[in-house]
Every structure is written in C-alpha cells, then in structure tokens.
Amino acid sequence: MAETVSEVFNDADADVIFRSSDGVHLHLHKVILSKVSSVFQCMFTLPNVPSPSPGPETAVQVVQVAENAVVLEDLFRLCYPMEHEQIKDLNHLRSVLDAARKYDMTFILKRLQDNLRLVAPSRALRVYCVAYLTKCADVAEYAARLLLGSFKLLLPCNLPHELEELPAMALAQLVIYHETCMSSAEGVLDDDAWMGTAILDPDLGMYEADMVPWVWLTCESCQVADEYEQPDDDDIVGQFVRPRAWWCLYRDAAKTALSFRPNHPTVTETHLMERALRQAARCTTCAPEAASHLLQYSQKAANRIEARISQIKLGLTFSDEE
Numbered sequence: 213m214a215e216t217v218s219e220v221f222n223d224a225d226a227d228v229i230f231r232s233s234d235g236v237h238l239h240l241h242k243v244i245l246s247k248v249s250s251v252f253q254c255m256f257t258l259p260n261v262p263s264p265s266p267g268p269e270t271a272v273q274v275v276q277v278a279e280n281a282v283v284l285e286d287l288f289r290l291c292y293p294m295e296h297e298q299i300k301d302l303n304h305l306r307s308v309l310d311a312a313r314k315y316d317m318t319f320i321l322k323r324l325q326d327n328l329r330l331v332a333p334s335r336a337l338r339v340y341c342v343a344y345l346t347k348c349a350d351v352a353e354y355a356a357r358l359l360l361g362s363f364k365l366l367l368p369c370n371l372p373h374e375l376e377e378l379p380a381m382a383l384a385q386l387v388i389y390h391e392t393c394m395s396s397a398e399g400v401l402d403d404d405a406w407m408g409t410a411i412l413d414p415d416l417g418m419y420e421a422d423m424v425p426w427v428w429l430t431c432e433s434c435q436v437a438d439e440y441e442q443p444d445d446d447d448i449v450g451q452f453v454r455p456r457a458w459w460c461l462y463r464d465a466a467k468t469a470l471s472f473r474p475n476h477p478t479v480t481e482t483h484l485m486e487r488a489l490r491q492a493a494r495c496t497t498c499a500p501e502a503a504s505h506l507l508q509y510s511q512k513a514a515n516r517i518e519a520r521i522s523q524i525k526l527g528l529t530f531s532d533e534e
C-alpha cells in the first residue's frame with residue numbers, strides 16, 4: 213500500500229504520527245490529543261513502542277489505527293483550532309461518531325451529536341437508526357419526536373440501510389412511543405372538561421368578563437351530538453359541555469389524523485375542519501363564528517398536545533459495554 217502524508221495534518225513539529233487503515237500518515241500533537249481523549253492520554257503515558265522503521269524519526273511515536281484517513285481527518289479537525297464543516301453524509305458521520313466514542317472523546321462526541329441533530333429534520337428515521345446504533349439517546353429521542361409528524365413512520369419510500377442492523381427492540385420502542393403519544397394527543401380532544409374551561413384563558417384575548425364560549429357549545433339551533441344527549445345533571449361542566457354534532461365531525465377527523473401523525477400541529481390542519489365547517493355553515497348562529505372558534509380551539513388543543521407529548525420520554529438506555 214502506498215504510504216502518503218495527510219494534506220491536512222503534516223506539521224513538522226508533530227510528536228506522534230497516526231497511520232490510518234489506508235496508509236495515510238497524520239502528523240499530530242500529543243498535548244492536543246491528550247486533552248480531548250482519555251484513551252490517547254493513557255496511551256501517551258505508556259513507554260514508546262519502537263517505530264516500525266527506525267531512522268531519523270524514531271523519536272516520533274507511530275500509532276496504527278483502524279480508521280481510514282477521511283474519518284481521522286474529520287475527527288481531528290474537531291480537536292484542532294481549524295475550520296470544519298458540518299458532516300452531511302450519514303455513513304461518514306456514523307464512522308466519525310464511532311471513532312469519537314471508541315477514543316472516549318466526550319466533548320467531540322457532543323459536537324458530532326449536534327451535527328447529527330441538525331440532519332434529523334430531513335431524514336428522521338435514518339437519524340433515529342444512526343443515533344440508536346451510536347448510542348446517542350438524546351438525538352434518538354429528538355428524531356422519534358420528529359417522526360410523530362411523518363406520514364409513513366416505518367415504511368418510508370427509502371428504507372434506511374441501517375435498519376438491517378438495528379435491533380428489533382429499537383423499532384418496538386419507537387412504535388410504543390408513537391402509540392403512547394397518540395393516545396395522549398387524542399385524550400386532549402376527548403377532554404370535555406378542559407374544552408369547557410379553555411375559553412376562559414386570557415391568551416385567546418377573551419377574558420372572563422366578556423367570555424364568549426365556543427359557538428358549538430352555545431348554539432340553540434344546532435343539534436347536540438348524539439353521544440352528548442344525556443348530560444350528567446350533577447356535573448356543572450357536563451351540563452355546559454354538550455358539543456353540537458358538527459363539531460364532532462372535526463374531532464373525529466382530527467383523531468383519525470392523530471392516529472397516523474400524533475404531533476401537535478396535526479390538529480390545526482384546516483382540511484380536518486372542512487366537513488365540520490360545511491355543516492356549521494347551514495346554521496345562521498354558528499356560521500359567522502364557526503371557523504374562527506374552531507381555529508382558536510385547534511391551536512389551543514395543539515398547545516396542550518405539545519405540552520403532554522413533551523412529557524413522554526422514549527427512554528432509551530444503553531449499557532457502556534460494547
């Protein structure tokens with residue numbers, strides 16, 4: 213194999229040479245590597261292993277490593293005071309992450325995880341896989357949250373090749389998280405007591421003094437939804453909250469959408485309101501208010517869903533054993 217010197221790391225005052233798996237020599241400095249890696253710090257306190265080619269450079273320790281030059285160069289760029297670009301290729305990013313973990317570079321790992329997080333919005337399932345395989349629990353959690361808004365959770369157009377090595381448990385945990393978020397989100401739309409009191413909140417610009425309850429709770433002309441025909445006389449909230457049938461068309465459409473995409477913006481999608489608003493338009497009392505009230509309600513429900521989902525944790529744990 214042809215031996216070459218790295219174009220990035222070729223300082224004459226180097227006191228250690230890393231020899232990559234593809235035969236590239238990276239001229240480095242022990243003092244810098246010792247600061248970023250406990251593994252290297254330990255390695256450099258051991259007596260020098262004689263260099264394989266004794267000569268004028270025998271004072272410089274040569275370390276043969278398993279990573280190729282491209283991975284090492286990107287890893288060491290993060291250790292040295294020099295420019296580095298965000299890594300967009302996930303195969304490459306994973307290799308650099310693996311190396312950083314192997315050499316116990318805690319601070320560098322954090323920066324690589326931030327890099328992985330930045331890629332997540334465009335490739336959430338793949339980032340989840342890479343994060344799981346490189347034991348980045350926080351990034352896996354973030355990707356799982358993004359996947360709540362994905363139309364095809366586990367069957368995207370392009371299956372990430374990392375799925376081939378992902379443990380089944382990693383996918384099971386993702387599905388359980390999805391289901392838990394779904395029932396929590398649906399619970400907001402089923403929470404009649406909350407709907408009855410939500411209007412009082414000043415952030416809608418409606419204060420108690422001039423309270424205007426949701427029109428689907430006050431209209432005298434529209435029919436109450438069948439399921440609310442029997443109010444509980446002992447329960448004040450129960451008397452107050454008897455949505456008219458047209459509102460239930462929105463709720464049912466929103467719950468169906470949440471079963472696929474249980475993230476908070478789902479309930480604000482206006483197409484979910486279309487059938488309900490068409491029916492509301494037939495009522496002279498409801499028609500003028502229906503759209504604005506439904507939009508406000510859906511935004512409020514979205515905020516509540518977001519708060520609930522942020523409390524739900526994927527809860528991945530990784531053992532330190534390799």
Ligand SMILES: [Zn+2]
Pocket residue numbers: 431432433434456495496497498499
């Ligand atoms: Zn009405």
